[in-house]
Amino acid sequence: MTNVLINAPKTAKPGEIVEIKALILHPMETGFRPGTNGRIIPRDIIERFTATWNGTEIFRMEMSPAIAANPFVSFFAVATESGTISLRWTGDKGFLAEEQVAITVG
């Protein structure tokens, strides 16, 4: 199971700018570090983070190994309509995590 922590308001007024914070448990192995056997630990990072609001993309971020382990991202969005905010992380080794939070606007 992937551990994801999302912090977004449950309700918002129409037109209000809300902050969405997301944290996911992931090692973000850079691919530049030698392991205990002296060999380079293969790269294993989250490459892409996308957020959609009722299916419309509101935020996208391409990450490189310079993002710290357990990537945290905070961004803002204008609350237009009630629905679900869906957050999706994809990365190396077929990594895929998806979480949804509901928000009521009105």
Added chain:
Amino acid sequence: MKIVIPSEARDPSCGLKGPSACGLRVTTMPVTTRRAFLAGAAIVSVLPLASARATPEAMAAAIKEVVGGATIREGRVKLDLPPLVENGNVVPLTVSVESPMTPADHVKAVHVFNEKNPQPHVFSARLGPYNGKAVIATRIKLADSQKIVAIAETSSGAFWSASADVIVTLAACIEDVT
């Protein structure tokens, strides 16, 4: 549900012995006497650690790839970073761009670059008028004291930038030993 694990906890060699010890198996040396240890330590300390670091030139090249031939102007972008970083593994970073964020005038993308990590690119984020304000916060790794550059691309095709110098006392463990 508690999910925050400090990255140092995962790699005991990282964070305890400093950057130069990262990946070196100091503990496996068959050390019995103080003299032998000192001799071993001397060898370890003079081993040339060739590093595949990005350079200011590599950063300039990476920026050029994103920006193309457009000119980058200073201003409008605010890059918030602690000036003195104790742990390069987790460095909070906030990029905020002055913009009305309307369909006619908004920030399309924000890119962040560094000088001395193995790769110059840190992240690229795509934004639009639906974001309301162009503020992004995340946490990054820094391998050395260096300059960080944030570049914002507006819907009109203009590029604005800000840079910050950071001093890192404990670098992120990303040394390359090849």
